[in-house]
Amino acid sequence: HTQLRGDQVIVVSNREPYLHQLEDGKVVVRRPASGLVTAVEPVMRACSGTWIAHGSGTADRQAVDKHDRVPLPPGQHDYLLRRLWLTGEQEQGYYYGFANEGLWPLCHVAHVRPVFREADWQHYRDVNQLFADAVVAEARSEDPIVLVQDYHFALLPAMVRKRLPRATILTFWHIPWPNPESFGICPWRTEILEGMLGSTILGFHTRYHCKNFIETVDRYMEARIEHEHSTITFGGEQTLVESYPISIEWPAEEETKRWPTPAQSRAEVYARLGIPPDHHLAVGVDRFDYTKGILERLNAVERMLEKHPEWRERFTFVQVAAPSRGALDEYRSFQERIHRATERINARFGREGAPVIRLLAQHHEHDEVNKLYRAADVCLVTSLHDGMNLVCKEFVAARDDERGVLVLSRFAGAAREMPEALVVNPYHVEETADALHQALTMPAAEQRERMASLRSTVREFNVYRWAGRMLSDAARLRLRQRVSERV
Numbered sequence: 001h002t003q004l005r006g007d008q009v010i011v012v013s014n015r016e017p018y019l020h021q022l023e024d025g026k027v028v029v030r031r032p033a034s035g036l037v038t039a040v041e042p043v044m045r046a047c048s049g050t051w052i053a054h055g056s057g058t059a060d061r062q063a064v065d066k067h068d069r070v071p072l073p074p075g076q077h078d079y080l081l082r083r084l085w086l087t088g089e090q091e092q093g094y095y096y097g098f099a100n101e102g103l104w105p106l107c108h109v110a111h112v113r114p115v116f117r118e119a120d121w122q123h124y125r126d127v128n129q130l131f132a133d134a135v136v137a138e139a140r141s142e143d144p145i146v147l148v149q150d151y152h153f154a155l156l157p158a159m160v161r162k163r164l165p166r167a168t169i170l171t172f173w174h175i176p177w178p179n180p181e182s183f184g185i186c187p188w189r190t191e192i193l194e195g196m197l198g199s200t201i202l203g204f205h206t207r208y209h210c211k212n213f214i215e216t217v218d219r220y221m222e223a224r225i226e227h228e229h230s231t232i233t234f235g236g237e238q239t240l241v242e243s244y245p246i247s248i249e250w251p252a253e254e255e256t257k258r259w260p261t262p263a264q265s266r267a268e269v270y271a272r273l274g275i276p277p278d279h280h281l282a283v284g285v286d287r288f289d290y291t292k293g294i295l296e297r298l299n300a301v302e303r304m305l306e307k308h309p310e311w312r313e314r315f316t317f318v319q320v321a322a323p324s325r326g327a328l329d330e331y332r333s334f335q336e337r338i339h340r341a342t343e344r345i346n347a348r349f350g351r352e353g354a355p356v357i358r359l360l361a362q363h364h365e366h367d368e369v370n371k372l373y374r375a376a377d378v379c380l381v382t383s384l385h386d387g388m389n390l391v392c393k394e395f396v397a398a399r400d401d402e403r404g405v406l407v408l409s410r411f412a413g414a415a416r417e418m419p420e421a422l423v424v425n426p427y428h429v430e431e432t433a434d435a436l437h438q439a440l441t442m443p444a445a446e447q448r449e450r451m452a453s454l455r456s457t458v459r460e461f462n463v464y465r466w467a468g469r470m471l472s473d474a475a476r477l478r479l480r481q482r483v484s485e486r487v
């Protein structure tokens with residue numbers, strides 16, 4: 001993307017890359033648990049520019065200077081974060097309501113019924129307008145490059161397009177796109193599609209999601225679709241619909257040198273959690289979300305212990321569940337179900353002081369999670385539906401010893417790139433239990449072979465490749481626009 005040198009890059013996302021929290025009267029800086037942040041932050045460090053996001057930390061307001069801008073990352077100052085402040089009502093309607101009770105279950109089709117309320121929709125529109133206004137205010141030229149992130153901002157591309165017709169707007173949808181029938185239940189389906197078609201480029205993780213989107217437009221709108229080029233023309237504007245599988249930043253050698261060895265990681269994790277030294281360890285790391293298949297995973301652990309009594313008292317499963325969207329009933333009742341299932345399985349198979357399942361429902365910093373990955377024999381990713389899922393890629397990046405086995409849901413976008421994992425249908429408890437057993441008994445040579453191959457894929461198809469492909473498509477389209485304006 002050297003062709004874009006000198007051009008201004010503005011990112012818009014709901015979630016901010018760093019939040020300032022007040023803890024015991026002190027301000028601490030935290031990284032939120034978010035695949036979006038994991039992926040976009042390194043890209044922003046590389047291109048600098050401005051990131052506009054919702055200020056959500058308890059001390060965020062104290063952390064900003066009088067211009068409302070924070071240089072980030074702390075101490076490095078590669079880019080600026082501009083925080084926008086929402087009222088409680090706006091956050092409720094736009095974020096919890098329309099985005100997370102409406103669009104989230106709508107797009108994941110995870111058997112949670114989407115809820116659509118008129119008032120939420122109005123807040124969603126207002127907040128999209130608020131962020132669009134901020135983009136326009138930040139723009140230093142008539143054609144900035146605007147990187148719009150996710151389902152919180154479906155309307156924003158067309159709003160920005162109206163005011164900055166020459167802007168290059170790249171929208172990336174971090175979650176799945178469902179088929180036209182499923183999407184069609186949204187009362188504002190046309191408005192959402194029109195909003196998204198304000199984008200110059202519309203990116204999804206997989207070709208399958210692009211196909212679903214194009215079919216949805218075909219079903220509900222009067223637009224010209226050119227399947228050969230994967231473009232949609234609507235209202236005189238053309239949008240390229242393309243797949244860009246998201247990834248992680250591959251850890252630099254200087255960083256990996258500082259990591260505790262796998263043996264040290266294991267010793268630390270086992271000591272901290274009181275895991276008996278002769279136990280094998282499987283881990284799961286997720287936001288505490290009903291799409292992640294955590295219940296199915298617990299059921300598979302239980303079934304594995306039923307079928308293979310030799311693992312009883314020799315196996316521990318640690319589930320990190322980062323608090324998420326806890327203001328919503330659906331999330332709270334899901335958390336309760338998981339706590340109950342954990343208790344049930346522990347009562348059945350655990351021993352006093354050595355439970356089979358350790359549910360760690362708190363925020364964990366990256367170093368802690370990395371230690372867990374390095375300590376584990378198996379990592380379980382059993383999403384019921386996931387745009388991509390970055391946990392599986394982080395696990396692979398953590399295993400420079402080429403050991404450990406990944407069990408991966410076929411319904412995560414990542415399964416398409418990572419066939420060397422043990423790929424399972426998480427709805428099939430028996431199959432997942434068998435895969436867990438297979439993982440626990442896999443010979444070291446086979447682990448090495450699979451892990452080496454997974455590592456070379458993730459190393460090569462890292463997040464810079466994701467951003468680089470999108471930005472070079474953008475550069476091509478910008479050039480084309482300049483040339484056609486000259487004619």
Ligand code: F6P
Nearest residue numbers: 015033034035036037150174324
């Ligand atoms: O990638 C999907 C996503 O919903 C992002 O939009 C979001 O930042 C992340 O997961 C975590 O969710 P939230 O921002 O609602 O905590």
